[in-house]
Amino acid sequence: MPGGVEKFLRETRPLGISDRWAERFWVQKKGRHEDALAGAKAFKATADEYGIWTAGLDEEAVESIMSGKVWIADARPGHPAVLGFRGKFHDASVCPSVMVRLVAVLVQVLLSSEHAVENGFCFVMDAEGIGWNNFSLDAERIYMSLFTSLPVRLTRIVTLNPSLLMRAMMNLMWPFIGTKMRERMVLRTSEQLGEVLHPDQHPEYLGGGIPSSPEAVLARIRASYRPWVTEEQLAALAAERCGAAGSGAAAASSEASA
Secondary structure, three states: OOOOHHHHHHHHHHHHHOOOHHHHHHHOOOOOOHHHHHHHHHHHHHHHHHHHHHHOOOOHHHHHHHOOOOOEEEEEEOEEEEEOOOOOOOOOOHHHHHHHHHHHHHHHOOOOOOOOHHHHHHEEEEEEHHHHHHHOHHHHHHHHHHHHHOOOOOEEEEEEEOOHHHHHHHHHHHHHHOOOHHHHHEEHHHHHHHOOOOHHEHHHHHHHOOOOOOOOOHHHHHHHHOOEOOOHHHHHHHHHHHHHHHHHHHHHHHHHHO
């Protein structure tokens, strides 16, 4: 391993980030030490703020996947990896941080595909059926914060089949979106999907070959997902959760006996 990379990894290990995940920042920043370190620290700050250190395949993540609203496609030569959501993916009853943790898991899985780091990833939202109960400025702000801190380039945000209501929602969001992000946002119908995705990246539910059933997506995730935290960080998180659970149980017992 080149000395520059090894020096970088020594500096990221105290952050609790695994070497495998830290190397993504190094590749993304093309070996620019200070930029890569700044990227790793920004991700650490986002992870701390939204609790995505614990974004494993927990019960909430599996439940979201099994709702049938998620599909993913590996990168192809010259084409980014794809993270796709179907309409009504989240609603007002779902905490945005839960969705963010799931998105972080899905992006981590996509990074395992051969061309993902160099080609980035594309975010596709099928807006069919989306209404006001799916609209959350807070959720969108959190998503943007996550996307800009991950060690992968967000190349495009595609909204499929936007209704008049969805267009109105996007107009409300427009002033809060940066110029670079606006340039990446496009609107298309399902019939125009070939304009933005490789033919081999179309999901089954839109007539393509990428499995989009909940069972297939979950199997794909389980085959590729690896935690981005060190073994020491995982152990510390487990101990912290056990301590919190023990404190809760003790408090409940104390109230019951009072």
